[in-house]
Amino acid sequence: MTAIYLMLPVSLLLALIFLIAYVWSVRSGQYEDTDTPAMRILTEEAGHATRPPSAHQSLLNNP
Amino acid sequence: MEGRDFCCQGCLTVFEFLHENGLGDFYRLAERPGVQVKSAVVEDRFAYLDEPVLRDRLLDYSDGQMARVTFQVPAIHCVACVWLLENLFKLRPGIGRSVVDFGKQQVTITFETGRMRLSELAALLTSIGYEPTLRLDSLDRPQARSLTRSLYLRLGVAGFAFGNIMLFSVCLYSGMDRFSVPVFKPLFGWVSLGLALPVLVYSAGSYWRGAWLGLRQRTLTLDFPIALGLLALFGQSLYEVVSGRGVGYLDSMAGLVFFLLIGRVFQDRTYQHLSFDRDYKSFFPLAVRRVEAAGERTVPLSALAVGDRLRLRQGELIPADARVREGSGLIDYSFVTGESEPVQRSVGDWLYAGGQPVGGAMDIEIIKPVSQSYLTSLWSHEAFAKQRGSALHTLLNRFSRGFTLRVVVLALAAGAWWWAEDPSRAIRAFTSVLIVACPCALALSAPFALGTAQRWLGRFGVFTRNAQVMEDLARVNAVVFDKTGTLTSGSRGNVRFRGDPLSDRERGWIQAVAARSAHPNSVRLAAWLSNGTPPPLEGFEEVAGCGVRARVEGHEVRLGSSTWVNQGLESVGSDGSDGSVGSHLTGTGTIVHVALGGRVRGWFELGGALRPRVDQAVAALARSHELVLLSGDNGREREKFEALLGPGSSVRFDQSPADKLAAIAELQKGGRSVLMVGDGLNDAGALRQSDVGLAVVEQVGTFSPASDVIMEAGQVPGLAAILRFAQGAVRVVWASIGISLLYNVIGLAFAASGRLSPIVCAILMPLSSVSVVAFACGAVGWMSRRAGLAVHLDRERTS
Numbered sequence: 001m002t003a004i005y006l007m008l009p010v011s012l013l014l015a016l017i018f019l020i021a022y023v024w025s026v027r028s029g030q031y032e033d034t035d036t037p038a039m040r041i042l043t044e045e046a047g048h049a050t051r052p053p054s055a056h057q058s059l060l061n062n063p
Numbered sequence: 064m065e066g067r068d069f070c071c072q073g074c075l076t077v078f079e080f081l082h083e084n085g086l087g088d089f090y091r092l093a094e095r096p097g098v099q100v101k102s103a104v105v106e107d108r109f110a111y112l113d114e115p116v117l118r119d120r121l122l123d124y125s126d127g128q129m130a131r132v133t134f135q136v137p138a139i140h141c142v143a144c145v146w147l148l149e150n151l152f153k154l155r156p157g158i159g160r161s162v163v164d165f166g167k168q169q170v171t172i173t174f175e176t177g178r179m180r181l182s183e184l185a186a187l188l189t190s191i192g193y194e195p196t197l198r199l200d201s202l203d204r205p206q207a208r209s210l211t212r213s214l215y216l217r218l219g220v221a222g223f224a225f226g227n228i229m230l231f232s233v234c235l236y237s238g239m240d241r242f243s244v245p246v247f248k249p250l251f252g253w254v255s256l257g258l259a260l261p262v263l264v265y266s267a268g269s270y271w272r273g274a275w276l277g278l279r280q281r282t283l284t285l286d287f288p289i290a291l292g293l294l295a296l297f298g299q300s301l302y303e304v305v306s307g308r309g310v311g312y313l314d315s316m317a318g319l320v321f322f323l324l325i326g327r328v329f330q331d332r333t334y335q336h337l338s339f340d341r342d343y344k345s346f347f348p349l350a351v352r353r354v355e356a357a358g359e360r361t362v363p364l365s366a367l368a369v370g371d372r373l374r375l376r377q378g379e380l381i382p383a384d385a386r387v388r389e390g391s392g393l394i395d396y397s398f399v400t401g402e403s404e405p406v407q408r409s410v411g412d413w414l415y416a417g418g419q420p421v422g423g424a425m426d427i428e429i430i431k432p433v434s435q436s437y438l439t440s441l442w443s444h445e446a447f448a449k450q451r452g453s454a455l456h457t458l459l460n461r462f463s464r465g466f467t468l469r470v471v472v473l474a475l476a477a478g479a480w481w482w483a484e485d486p487s488r489a490i491r492a493f494t495s496v497l498i499v500a501c502p503c504a505l506a507l508s509a510p511f512a513l514g515t516a517q518r519w520l521g522r523f524g525v526f527t528r529n530a531q532v533m534e535d536l537a538r539v540n541a542v543v544f545d546k547t548g549t550l551t552s553g554s555r556g557n558v559r560f561r562g563d564p565l566s567d568r569e570r571g572w573i574q575a576v577a578a579r580s581a582h583p584n585s586v587r588l589a590a591w592l593s594n595g596t597p598p599p600l601e602g603f604e605e606v607a608g609c610g611v612r613a614r615v616e617g618h619e620v621r622l623g624s625s626t627w628v629n630q631g632l633e634s635v636g637s638d639g640s641d642g643s644v645g646s647h648l649t650g651t652g653t654i655v656h657v658a659l660g661g662r663v664r665g666w667f668e669l670g671g672a673l674r675p676r677v678d679q680a681v682a683a684l685a686r687s688h689e690l691v692l693l694s695g696d697n698g699r700e701r702e703k704f705e706a707l708l709g710p711g712s713s714v715r716f717d718q719s720p721a722d723k724l725a726a727i728a729e730l731q732k733g734g735r736s737v738l739m740v741g742d743g744l745n746d747a748g749a750l751r752q753s754d755v756g757l758a759v760v761e762q763v764g765t766f767s768p769a770s771d772v773i774m775e776a777g778q779v780p781g782l783a784a785i786l787r788f789a790q791g792a793v794r795v796v797w798a799s800i801g802i803s804l805l806y807n808v809i810g811l812a813f814a815a816s817g818r819l820s821p822i823v824c825a826i827l828m829p830l831s832s833v834s835v836v837a838f839a840c841g842a843v844g845w846m847s848r849r850a851g852l853a854v855h856l857d858r859e860r861t862s
Contacts, residue, residue, distance in 0.1 A: 004247065008254070012227065019223045026215045036145060036165040043146040 081147075081191075109182035109189075111350040111361045112197075118181050120202045125176065129159070132181060133171045134188065134195035139163060148193060155179065155187055199364060200344035214331065218324040221266040224258040225317035231255050232314040236822050252304035252311070259313040263297055267320045285463040285506055288470055289323070292501020295494040312498060315824045319503050322832045330510035330530050339528040340769050342447075343417075343439055343744060351382055354426060364433060371429045375420050377590065381427065384436045385414045389426035393586055394418040397547060399438055399720070399745050405586065417744060421590045441720050441748050458534050458796060459509045463502070470500040477815045495819040499810030504831040508799030512839035516792035519847045523856040524775035525785060532771045534796075535755045536789035541735040542684055542782070543727060543749065546694035546704065548742035549759050549779065550677055558591040562657070562665010569659055572615040575600045576622055580611045584655055585622070587669055610655075621658040628656040629663055676780035678707060683783035685709045689735065693718045693726055695745050724748035740782070744768055784855035791846030799839045806831035 025031070112118060124131040138144065145163045148170045152158045157178030162171045170193075174184055188195055231251040239247065270293065273286030293316060300311025338345070353362045354372040364382055367373075372388060375381065381394075391409030399417035408414060414427060416436035433439065478493030513530035520527060527533065544550055565573070575597035577589040582605075600620075603613040610623010621628050656666040684690060690712040692704055698716035705714050715726065723741075727749050730737050739746065739753035742760070747768040750756030758770035759779060767773055778785075810827055813819045847853075 001247075008250075011230075012254070015223060015227055019219060022219045022223075023216060026212055026219065029212075031215050032211065033164045033166060036163055039142045039145045039165060040149070042142050 108361065109185040111363050112182040112185055113180050114363055114366075116365065117202070117349070117363045121181065123171070128176060129173060130176045130181075131171060131173045132184070133169050134185070135168060135201065136170050136188065136193045136195050137168055138193045139165060139168045139170070144193070147191070151187075154191075155183075158184070197349040198345050199347040199349055200341070201349060211331065214324070214328060217266040217268070218321070218328060221262050221317060221321040221324055224262045224266075225314070225321045228255045228258050228310075228314045228317050232310055232821070232825065235310060236825070248309060249304070249307045252307070252309060255310045255313045256301065256304050259297065259300070259317055262317045262320050263293065266324065267293055270323070282460070283464045283467040284460045285502060288463060288467045288500065288502050289506060291467075291470075291497050292503075293319070295497035296501070299491070299494045299498065309821070312821050312824050315498075315821070315828050318825075318829060319501065322503060322829070323506055326507045326510040329514045339771065339773065341767065342442055342747065342769060346380065346417075346744060347382055347433070348380060351379075367429060367433060369429055369432060373427050373429065374424060375427060376424045377421065377593070378419050381414050381416050381418045381420075383416050383429050383433045384431040385416075385427040385429050387412045387414060387425060388428045390424060392425055393421045395421045397743065399743070421586060438744065441724075441744075444721070444724060444748055447748075447751055457509070457531055458793065459506070459800075462800065463505075466502065466505075470497065473500070473811070473815075480815075492815065495814035496811060498824060499814040499819060499827070500807055502803065502807070503828060504803030504806055504835040505800055507832055508803055508835050508839055509796050511836045512792055512795045512799055512843050515840045515843040516788065516795075516846075519788070519843065519852060520785065523781070523852060524778055525781075525856070526773045528771045532755060533789050533792050535736070535771070536738070536786060537793040538736045539688065539738040539755060539786060541689040541691065541730055541737045543691040543693055543730070543737055543739045543753065545723075545739075545741035545743070545746050545749075546692060546696055546700075548776075549740050550681075550692070550704075550707075551673055552761075552776070558588065559668045560665060561668060562663075565664065569664075571597055572618060572620050572659065573622065573657060575615050576603070576611055576613045576620045579603050579613065580605055582611075584669055585611065588622070588655060588667055618660040619658075622655055625654070625656050625666075628658045673707075674776065674779055680780035680782055681707055682709070684786075685712065687783075688738075688786070691715075691726070691730065693723045693749065695719065695723075720745045720748050724752045727752045738786075740779070742767070778856050781852070781856040784850050784852055788847055788850035788852055791850055792843050795839055795842040795846060798842065799835050802838060803831055803835050806835075 112121065119125070122130050122132050136148070139148070145165060148163050149161055151161045151172065157175045159173035159175070161173070163169070164171070170188075172184060185195055185197070231254060235248065235251060267290075270286045270289050273284060274290035277284035277287055296312045296316040296319070300313045300316065303309050303311035347364060350361045350363050351367060352359050352374045353367070354374050359374055367382065373382075373385070387408055387410050389410065391407070393405035394408050394414065395405045396415070396418045397405075399415065405421050415438065416433070417438040474493050474496035477496050478489050481489040481492040510530060513533045516533050517527050517530050527536075570592050574589055574592035577585040577592065578597055579600065580586075598615055600613040600615045603611070605611045606623070606627065608624075609627035610621060612619065612621040612623075614620070654666050654668055657664045681690065685708065690708045692708055692712070692714045694704075694714075694716050695718055696716055701714060701716060705712075708714060715722075718726065723746060727737050727739060731752075731754070737753040738755045738757060739749045740757045740759060741750055742758060746758075750758060750768055750770045755772065756770035757772040757774055758767035759774055759776050760767045761776050806827065810819070810824075813823055
C-alpha cells in the first residue's frame, strides 16, 4: 500500500500534463474553427506540406 | 486547354495564371471549383484601402513590416477554395501565411507591408474570383472569441478535477479504508479539496456572479439555488475533511459544475457564419466614387462631406440623402421602403439614402451627412437602445423564484426539526436539503431541450440566434408579415427564366427590346439582362395591354402577355403558358412571355409573385394566430391580400419603417406577443421591436437585418409547423422540469431524514442529469415528427 505515496503524485502529474495540453489547444484556437481542418486534410498532398517561412507563422500565432 | 472547357475568358485567365504558378491542382480538387471572374479588376478600385484612416482599422495587426488582415470572402464554398486561398503565398511574393475559416467564410492573410499594399492584396483576391466583402461594418468587428475560449477552459478544469476526485472517492466508496492504513482517508480528502478549489472559484465563477447579479436586481435567478447548493456541498465537505471524517461531497460538486458547463457549451454553440446583429452598416459600402476636378476618385465613405458629388452606377447604393445633379432614371427603393416598383427621378429631385439606380449611371450631390439620413435615423429609435432577450425572463428563471424560496424554507424547517430531536444532526440536515435541491438536472433541461430544437430547425435552414428564441416563438400569438420578399418573392434582381435556355446573343436581343420600353416590367427585365451595349433594333412597336415587339438582327422578338405572344405561334408547351397567370401590362404583371423568331421560348418570372404554398401556410396560421400585413408598397393589391389573410386580419399598405415599428408596439400594448416576418432594411425597426424578429433571406449568408431568426425563403410555408414545434419543445422543457423535480423529491426524502450519504449523492446527481438530458433530446426529436417539420419544410440539409 505504500506504493500509493508514489503513485498518487505520478497520477496527478500525468493528469496535469493532459490539462496543460488541453489549455494549450484551447488557447491556440483549435476549438474555434472545427470545419476547415477537416477540409485541409483532403488537400494535404496537393501542396499543403510546403509552407511559407516560419517567421510568418510565429507572427500569426502570437500577435 | 488540356481538354477543359471554360465558361468565359476570365476563367481561362485564372486557369493559366494558376498553372504558371504551380497551382494547377486547384482544378483536380473539386468538380466545379469556384473561380469565376466577374469583371476585370480596375487598377485603382481598391486604392482607398491604403488611406491610413481606413487601413489601420481594417488590419488586425501591423508592426510596420508585417501586417495581418482578415477578409470576409463569401465566395468560399469548397475544398478547392480553402486550398487555393491557403496557397496564396505562391502567387505573389510578399504574402505570408493565409488561413481560411470555412465556417465564418473568412481568410486571414499575413503580408509584408514593404512589398505589398492592402489594396493590391484585395485586387489579387478579386482577380482570382474571391472578392472580399468590404462594407462599413468591416471596420468595427466584434471580438467575441475570448468568451467561448474561457468557457472551454472552465469546462476543462472542471472535467479534470471531476475525474481525479472521482478516483479517490471510488476507492473510499468501495471500502478501501477498511483494509488499509487509516492515513489515506484524510490524505485523499485534502488532495480532493485541493482539486475542488479551482472548480469552485474558477469553473463555477459565472454562477457566483449570476447569483450576485440576480440578488442586486432583487430577483432569484436559477443561478441562486445552484450557488447555494455549491456552497452547501463545499462547506459540508470542508468540514468533513478538516475533521478527518472523509472526502465529503467533493466528487458530486465537481461533477455538478462539469455537467452544468457542458449544458452551457451545448447552448452557446451558435451559427458562426450568420450574423444576427446587422444594421445599415452591413449594407453601406466602405467607399464611394467621388467626382472631383481631376476626375473620379474612390474615397472612403467616412470622408464624404455635404456638397460632394458622387457618380453612381447601376445597383450602387445611395449612401446619404442627396439630390440628382446629372442624368435621370429609375431608383429602386425596395430594400428601404418595401415598395417594389422603382420610381422615376430626374435632375433636381431629392433622393433618400438606401436607393439604388436601375439602369444608367447618375451624378448626385450629397445634402446630408451619412449618419443623419432618412434611413439611418431609424437606428436612433429607442427600440434599438434596449437590451434584447434579457436572461431574467426565461422560463427557467421565472420558475426558479418560487423554487428557491421553497427550498430555503424546507432546509430551515428540516434544520429546526432536527435541532429539537438531535442537535448534532441539525446542521447536516440543513445542508443536505440544500445539496439535494441543487437544481442541476433542472438547469440542464432547458438548454438541452431547446438546444436540440434549435439544431432540428437548423437542419431545415431555419437558424435561431440562440436557444431561448424557441421560448419566445412558443409564446407568439400574433404574426405580422411584410409583403415584398416575404409573402411574395423579392423584387430586387429576382428574375428567372423558364423554358428553352437562351444563348448570350439571344439575351442581348431581348435586352435591346426591353430597354426601349418604359414599362416597369421591361425596365426590370432590361436591368437584369444588361450585359454590354445591346444590338440596334428595327420596327419597335408597343401594344398597350399586350406587350412589345421589334426586329433585332433579322429576328422578331416578342415580349408580353401569354395570349398575345403565343398568337399563331408554336407553343413551348409547358404549364406556365396558361394565359391567366399574368400578363405584361395589367399592373401586377409578374410573368413576361418571350417569342424569338416566331417560336415561343418560355417566360421570365419577375419577383413579386406569391411564393408557392404560401396560401396554405397562411390559412394554417390563421387558425391559431392573429395575422397582420404591413407593407411599404402602395395599396394596389389590397384586395388580393385581404382575401389571402382572411377575415379578422388587418392589412395595411404605405407603411414607412417607423410606421411598422409603431404598429408592432401598438399590438404589444394590446397584450400580444408578436412575431415579425420581414426581409429588408425597411423592416429593421419592426424586427427589433417585435418579440421575435424573423428575417427571410433568399440565400443564407446574404444580408439580413438584425433579427432573432434567419430563415431561407423557401421555408416560409412551413411557418405554422415551426411555431407548433416551438410550442412542443417548450412542453418538453416543462416535462423535463417535472422529472428533475421528481429526483429532487426522492433526494429530499433522504436529506430531510439526515441520511444523505456522499455515495447516495454521487449516484443520484449524475443519474438525474443524464436521464433528464436523454429525455429532453429524445422528446424534442419526437416533437419534430409530431409537428411535421419534415413534411412542411422544404428539404433537409445534410450539413
